[in-house]
Amino acid sequence: MKLIYIAALILLILIVILCIWIYRESKEFCVTFYQYATEKINQDQVKIVMLSDLHDKVFGDCNEPLIQAIDEISPDIIVFAGDMVTSSMELTYDYSSTIEFIGRLAEHYPIYYGMGNHEEKFRRCEERFPGKYQELSEKLAKFGVHIMDNECAYVKEAGIYIYGLTLEHEYYRRVITKHIPDGYLERIFGKKDSAGYHILLAHNP
CATH class of the missing domain: 1.20.5 (Single alpha-helices involved in coiled-coils or other helix-helix interfaces)
Incomplete structure (x- = not known):
């Protein structure tokens, strides 16, 4: 006993x-730091800040501590790897705090926004979230944010290719997983430049 x-x-x-x-x-x-060495970029160093899964969370007063942490790093590029917002069915749902946060960052840094399953859900479930995906896209575009919805962008100053992969809903299964077939990325983005440095933004919930 x-x-x-x-x-x-x-x-x-x-x-x-x-x-x-x-x-x-x-x-x-x-904040976690990673360092990679390569001869494929055009600068001595490129500082990139990556954020994901904010889910409309606000840290401190208007995300001020998070913005200060980013400013201390002083990145050349900011990339989002999805789920910065939440596709909630709550009637009080509001992602204005996230939009404000992104807008403040966009005043100082180039931003590349990769889609997550919550952003993908806005687009896929238009009847449940009428106009949300278009509204989000328009607000991001107004800030000059690069929307990486199965898109590729070349950052000339750094010599870096950034790819934003938006997976179909069927690949987000948690229990019975479905593997991405061979050649999937090439069908979406085409053949990559082997001489360049490539970054893939692909969200996995």
Whole structure:
């Protein structure tokens, strides 16, 4: 009986730790740095900030801590890898805070916006989200954001090709996964320039 109580206590402690971790993850953001060496770019170095899965979350006052963290890095390019917004059915749904955040960043940095499953859902489920995909696209375009919806953009100054892959809904299954067939990327984007440096934005929920 004593062993059962000990096991239950350990399980309870683990659950509490997990809850604390989930809470902190939902309230804080983490900055991770990666460094790659290549001779294929046109500059000595290119600093890129990548964000994804913001899901309309606001950190601090109007995302000010997140903007300050980005400004400290002073990137040459910002890329979004999807799900910056949330395709919610709530009547109170509003992504104005995310749009404001992106607009502030776009004043200082070139932005390349790759689509996630939530952005894809706006387009696919037009009857449930009437006009949302068009509204989002128009607001991003107004800021000068490059919308990477199965598109490729060449950043001449850096010598970098950026691809934005918008996967079909069938590839977002969690349990029974469907693998992308051979030649899938080439059918969408064509053959790549082997001499260039290529970055693929592809969201996986």
